[in-house]
Amino acid sequence: MNPITAAVLSWYKQNARDLPWRQTKxxxxxxxxxxxxxxxKVEQGMPYFHKFAQRFENIQQLANASEDEVLLLWQGLxxxxxxxxxxxxxxxxVKDFDGIFPESVEDLRRLPGIGPYTAAAISSxxxxxxxxxxxxxxxxxxxxxxxxxxSKNSSGFQSDIQRIADELIENAPPHIFNQAMMDFGSLVCKPRQALCNQCPVLEYCFAFKNNLVDELPVTPQKKALRNRYFHFGILKLRNQIILSKREEKDIWKNLYQxxxxxTSEEQNLNFSPMQFANILNFSSISLIKTSIEIIHKLSHQKIIARFYHFEINDLQQAIVEEKTELYGNVNNYLVTDIEAIKNFAMPQLVKDYLIECGLID
Ligand code: SF4
Structure with missing residues (x-):
């Protein structure tokens, strides 16, 4: 066994984290x-793992669930x-493998959402x-x-790492080696402030010897975040409110909002909230208040949002009409009781605002 592998495994014996999914095969x-x-992060993901594992005992049960239910359980992640x-x-x-997980990395890679890392993790x-x-x-x-x-995004980086990883795992118990590397990376060789003075492989480490710990791996410059300007209408009458489903290919697909x-950056300066009356075909709505600007950062986008509270005067009559009549060509809107909002999976930005303004708990 490679001496670096042996040192990491022996460190892991003393320092393994106790994570619930490690007790299972x-x-x-x-x-x-x-x-x-x-x-x-593990701390954030743990409650979601328990929630899903409690609701679905096996792959068949999950396969039978609706997308709305799965998104609702996922909400906030x-x-x-x-x-x-x-x-x-x-x-x-369920359809192609009779509900039995394939074992090889190659078969696992062909499944939706399973990349090289996840395939290797399941397989090992x-x-x-x-x-x-x-x-x-x-x-x-x-x-x-x-x-x-x-550089991490240069051609050759990933194949160099893979080649060395293939050598390191040889003759080691693969599942333990993978877990050991994960814990070692999270607890000792951390992205910032690596704990080199506690490191079991310090004597082998190029970066430590050459004072390059903070320089490696070489990370490409981050792209600037793209600004997007979102104007949300809170259109309600007594205990009812309008939601819409995000069906386009974009962030938050199939969530409700x-x-x-x-608007674009230029249009944003001249935005009039009364436009909500036009897109939803209301003859009269009254603007009650406007929120402050709320910034919500995603990995590649910065959402600059405002919420506009309206009273609408004809919802009661409108909701008894056909949806198509109510909304013209726009058919992804729906009217719901405010207390039922919790049954819809929503982007965290929207949910947080509805909680803050007291519409939901
Ligand atoms: S950078 Fe520090 S913590 Fe990471 S392997 Fe080298 S000596 Fe160990």
């Missing part, structure tokens, strides 16, 4: 945890395409296949120890 639970933990892919993946496993944790689960921890640890100086008008 059930590929369903392992897959669930891996999808939830993509782009999410962000990157909602993970939830939609998770459901698509469950349905494909559930089936003990010798597949290094190369994630950000692997990239960081290996580039520091072995002095990989290529308040009726929205998006």
């Amino acid at each position: 059930d590929p369903f639970k392992i897959w669930l945890s891996e999808i939830i933990l993509q782009q999410t 962000g990157y909602y395409s993970r939830a939609r892919n998770m459901l698509a993946c469950a349905r494909k496993i 944790f559930a089936f003990q296949k010798s597949a290094p689960a190369v994630d950000g921890n692997f990239n960081r640890i290996i580039s520091r120890i072995f002095g990989v100086k290529k 308040l009726p929205l008008i998006e």
